[in-house]
Amino acid sequence: MVQLSVLFLLPTLASLASAHIGMWTKAGFYKKDDGYEAATPLSGKGKAVWFYHSDFSKIKVDSHPSEELVPGGTFTAELACNKKWTTIGGNASNKEACPNGKEIWKSRHVKENGPEELLGCAIGISYKGLKEIKQFSDIALKDMTVVSVAQKCVVKRDTAFPMPKNMRKCPEGGCICAWFWQGSDSADEMYMTGFRCHVKDGSDAPIPEAKAPCKGKCNPSGTPQQPLIWANGELDNVKKSGSKKPGYYDDYGFSDGAQEVFGAGSNNDPNKDNKDDKKDDKDDKKDDKKDDKKDDKKDDKKDDKDKHKDRQKDKDKDKDKHNKDNNPEVKIEYTYHTNVWVYDAL
Numbered sequence: 001m002v003q004l005s006v007l008f009l010l011p012t013l014a015s016l017a018s019a020h021i022g023m024w025t026k027a028g029f030y031k032k033d034d035g036y037e038a039a040t041p042l043s044g045k046g047k048a049v050w051f052y053h054s055d056f057s058k059i060k061v062d063s064h065p066s067e068e069l070v071p072g073g074t075f076t077a078e079l080a081c082n083k084k085w086t087t088i089g090g091n092a093s094n095k096e097a098c099p100n101g102k103e104i105w106k107s108r109h110v111k112e113n114g115p116e117e118l119l120g121c122a123i124g125i126s127y128k129g130l131k132e133i134k135q136f137s138d139i140a141l142k143d144m145t146v147v148s149v150a151q152k153c154v155v156k157r158d159t160a161f162p163m164p165k166n167m168r169k170c171p172e173g174g175c176i177c178a179w180f181w182q183g184s185d186s187a188d189e190m191y192m193t194g195f196r197c198h199v200k201d202g203s204d205a206p207i208p209e210a211k212a213p214c215k216g217k218c219n220p221s222g223t224p225q226q227p228l229i230w231a232n233g234e235l236d237n238v239k240k241s242g243s244k245k246p247g248y249y250d251d252y253g254f255s256d257g258a259q260e261v262f263g264a265g266s267n268n269d270p271n272k273d274n275k276d277d278k279k280d281d282k283d284d285k286k287d288d289k290k291d292d293k294k295d296d297k298k299d300d301k302k303d304d305k306d307k308h309k310d311r312q313k314d315k316d317k318d319k320d321k322h323n324k325d326n327n328p329e330v331k332i333e334y335t336y337h338t339n340v341w342v343y344d345a346l
Contacts, residue, residue: 001183021097021154023179023193024086027065029054035083041189043231050232052178052194054137061130066174069147071167071203072258075123077179079154087156097157109151120248120256121153121163121181122146124227127207130196131173139176141237145210145224146180149248151256154181162258168203180187180227182245188231205262215246219253222262228252 022039030038031054042050069075081098083089126143133139148161177197182190208224215238219225228246229237238246248254 019183020081021079021181021191023195024080024083024088025067025195026088027067027195027197029059029194031055035089038193039081042187042192043187045232047137047234050192053192054136054194058136059130061173063344064130066195066198067177068200069163069167069197070200071163071166073163075148075161075163077123077159077161078157079159080157095156095158097154115118118152119182119184119245120149120151120254121159121179121229122254123148124178124180124246125197126176127168127171129173132171136194141226141229141235142210144178144226146227146254147259147261147262149254149256149259151249154266164258164260164262166203166205166262167199168205168207168262170198174198178227182228184186188245190231208261211250213246213254214238214242215252217251217253222260223253225253255300
């Protein structure tokens with residue numbers, strides 16, 4: 001009977017394993033390199049166990065690989081129930097999240113009724129870099145900001161996460177990122193895979209201070225939000241709504257795609273100075289042309305004014321001449337010796 005029970009349980013355990021998902025990357029923080037441990041659920045565990053799903057002491061800060069995030073670009077994450085189904089596991093041709101349990105997986109998680117059924121997944125970032133912390137617990141929830149959401153997730157292995165346009169640059173040594181998900185048709189499970197990341201040509205926008213997510217759009221659009229933490233008790237920042245799990249969709253303030261949560265800040269384009277210099281040169285040339293035009297117009301006005309004066313003088317001379325010709329002045333003198341008035345025309 002015992003043997004039969006074990007045999008009976010094996011398919012059930014296999015189906016459960018096929019419902020668990022992790023993110024797989026060379027930049028990932030993994031406790032074990034067994035190809036599966038990163039896909040185990042994290043619910044019901046203390047922060048020291050579940051937070052970033054890793055052991056900080058095993059990370060080589062100076063040499064650990066890093067994923068590049070490009071502002072306005074797209075980061076593609078490989079999500080699978082086992083590392084062997086990913087490119088880093090040697091299976092580049094596979095496109096399914098769980099090929100060995102595809103039908104089980106799709107029946108449990110891939111729905112047709114929209115993101116509320118899938119619950120979505122997210123990429124979050126902390127601007128406390130690996131060189132600034134001694135353990136993952138040094139990172140507070142307010143330090144973790146969701147920067148991208150895939151509402152229809154998980155459906156396939158390769159999942160696209162668009163990045164915000166004005167994403168802030170990372171400190172020296174890079175940032176600490178993480179992938180978050182919870183299954184739609186499962187126990188109260190949540191998943192987190194931490195990984196090292198850096199932002200290419202990031203801006204100097206202020207570092208966001210993320211607020212706890214909440215249902216009902218209580219956070220205004222554009223509010224930086226923390227990832228959904230709800231199945232551990234410790235650090236939970238949101239609760240289930242009855243029997244329904246929270247999810248990365250509009251009702252919780254998460255739009256599909258990039259979360260534009262970074263304020264104003266100049267982009268640190270390495271060619272920015274050259275571009276600015278060229279722009280200044282163009283502006284100077286433009287100003288010079290304006291000044292030249294103003295001077296030319298001023299000179300033209302002066303010439304016109306002088307010409308007008310000359311023409312007026314000529315007119316006055318002609319008028320005087322005309323007056324003299326038609327109305328000669330008369331000089332009157334009195335001659336005493338003759339006692340006669342003499343009139344001489346001038």
